[in-house]
Amino acid sequence: MPSHVFADRPAQPPERGAVDALITRTRRLRGDVDAVRQDTVGADDDPQGRWQRALYDLAVHHLDDLGAHLDQLREGLPPETADAFASELAAYEADTAADTGSLLSRVGSTEWNLLTDEVSWSDELYQILGRDPEAGPMSLDELPSCVFAEDQSLLTAMVTDCLVDGRPIDGEFRIVRPDGRVRTVHMMGEPVLDSDGSTASMWAVLRDVSELRRSQRAVRESRDSLQRRQHFERTERRLAVEMQEAVLPPWCGSLRFPPGSPTPLDIAAHCRPSAHGALIGADWYDALQLPGGETLLSVGDLTGHGMAATSSMAMLLGALRGMAVAGIRPGQLMAHLNQLLDSSPQPALSTAVCCRYVPATRVLTWAQAGHPAPLLFRGGTGQALSTLDGALLGATGGASYEQGELTLRPGDVLVLHTDGLTRTSEAAASAAVPADRLTALAARITEARDAQECLRGVVEELGEGDREGDACVLVAKVIA
Structure with a gap:
């Protein structure tokens, strides 16, 4: 049965401008996602529960980013950009309303067991990293080999902090796929402690955010170009x-x-x-x-x-x-x-x-x-x-x-x-x-x-x- 979050609502004309209406919809959707996350996420010691929590966290972060973009739009960016944000919001609502399988196609998960050296990867993680499933998953020691050279130290620091200090993982790094393509991956994870308080395993959820970061760079560069143009026009x-x-x-x-x-x-x-x-x-x-x-x-x-x-x-x-x-x-x-x-x-x-x-x-x-x-x-x-x-x-x-x-x-x-x-x-x-x-x-x-x-x-x-x-x-x- 579909979640109540995505039940059809009667269409209501916005009381303010188009951008203000988008901001209201984004905030309402973020609150709904956050509420469902708290109601449905499983226990921390359940891999399925951890995976669900990570996906909801990603959804909340994404909506926060969208809200920030709309705030900038309201402050004076070109009005025609509102249509692009409206399309993005509509697409996100549709994706979030879809079943779990559609979400899995965009996010991969993994768990490294430090006691047995067993590693488990989801099928989607093989696709994200461009690795042949017949080659099997990478161990923690092998993982840096596919990471962009300049970002290997960042990955090492995140993993060390997680295993030694018990800190959660939340960061991005670039990977080099076997086909030579460079992609940006966002990794979120946490250590799993045994009864003695020692780290028994580490799980993580990885998401390919290359297109998102590319869009953000385009927005940033366009904004900088607009500011330079406005400065030139004021000077002229x-x-x-x-x-x-x-x-x-x-x-x-x-x-x-x-x-x-x-x-x-x-x-x-x-x-x-x-x-x-x-x-x-x-x-x-x-x-x-x-x-x-x-x-x-x-x-x-x-x-x-x-x-x-x-x-x-x-x-x-x-x-x-x-x-x-x-x-x-x-x-x-x-x-x-x-x-x-x-x-x-x-x-x-x-x-x-x-x-x-x-x-x-x-x-x-x-x-x-x-x-x-x-x-x-x-x-x-x-x-x-x-x-x-x-x-x-x-x-x-x-x-x-x-x-x-x-x-x-x-x-x-x-x-x-x-x-x-x-x-x-x-x-x-x-x-x-x-x-x-x-x-x-x-x-x-x-x-x-x-x-x-x-x-x-x-x-x-x-x-x-x-x-x-x-x-x-x-x-x-x-x-x-």
């Missing part, structure tokens, strides 16, 4: 953040021009990383005062993440600043940046929009490369400026870029942004285009007292969502 992210902070304008909030300089524009900007990205992206914003009192405004989004993308962004932004200071207009400037990326040894693509503002005439000149057009807010309404022709930077050599012009008025507000600001899972399900999400804020933006208040309104409305990527936004308010 830190370096990318430091480089981004060194390249982007060193200000948060309103841009402050050098003392004594004219301030025709009130400017504020904000850069926000993705909520899901492990590595920092290469979105950028820039505001630079040019010779003659003109102002350069730009935002862009370079493909990729991490150090490679950030270094390309630094190169691109440095080139943009240098050409702007040299007086190159936005359309031609975009063409030069395109050529720079197209000929770079490290291929990359980038979207960008570049604006040049002349305060004396209030004329804004801009060009764009596959990037959302600047938004203009005036008189309580907002609209995107005309979309100009211009391919992605680095997409094709020799591309030309259309240039647009617009005369601004005092109180006008320009908003430049990367598409990560509006590209969210909510926006993807919505019929509204990205520009509509920003122009809907027209009343709040035009009523704001300064650029910082405009920026705060944009970030509060759009910057806190479940964005799919990094996001940068730059706001410029015409003062006079």
Whole structure:
């Protein structure tokens, strides 16, 4: 009759997560096995009883190992590994529920009688050690001959401790089978004392744990590899953040021009990383005062993440600043940046929009490369400026870029942004285009007292969502 331990139980959905449910099942099964062990194991002087006790001990140790693995899984190992542990637990439950014969096929037993020099081996022990049954069992003196050279001293020490000091045997060693294969064997045993208290014999149960140890090594090596990768990613992210902070304008909030300089524009900007990205992206914003009192405004989004993308962004932004200071207009400037990326040894693509503002005439000149057009807010309404022709930077050599012009008025507000600001899972399900999400804020933006208040309104409305990527936004308010 099957044991009550393995009686069918009604299926119940786990109250916690999948891993917690596995841990609960493992602990319950371990308690059941331990309880049955105490109820059914025979007397210590009975070879069958000793053999049963050793098998139950192995089962408990195995479940302890499984519980430790599941605890590690709950602490943060990849969730897909849960399926593997679930399969292992199901297989173990099936094996433990099977009859005694199935257990015998995995474990061998032996007893050495020190008084008569008789040795008895189970059939399974011959299979584990790869020994021909016609050759008969090995004596204690012969056993080290099949043990891996480096482990012979370990076996000798365990046997000596058992025979001389009466200590139980519990250890592992490697054996070399006649076919040359090296296997790992776990040996558990105890001395059997006679009426005088002297050791009369020694029994042991041996189990081939080669596959188990191989799996444990694989888990350990995978964990170490994962930890090294996580350390590398943290280091790369830190370096990318430091480089981004060194390249982007060193200000948060309103841009402050050098003392004594004219301030025709009130400017504020904000850069926000993705909520899901492990590595920092290469979105950028820039505001630079040019010779003659003109102002350069730009935002862009370079493909990729991490150090490679950030270094390309630094190169691109440095080139943009240098050409702007040299007086190159936005359309031609975009063409030069395109050529720079197209000929770079490290291929990359980038979207960008570049604006040049002349305060004396209030004329804004801009060009764009596959990037959302600047938004203009005036008189309580907002609209995107005309979309100009211009391919992605680095997409094709020799591309030309259309240039647009617009005369601004005092109180006008320009908003430049990367598409990560509006590209969210909510926006993807919505019929509204990205520009509509920003122009809907027209009343709040035009009523704001300064650029910082405009920026705060944009970030509060759009910057806190479940964005799919990094996001940068730059706001410029015409003062006079």
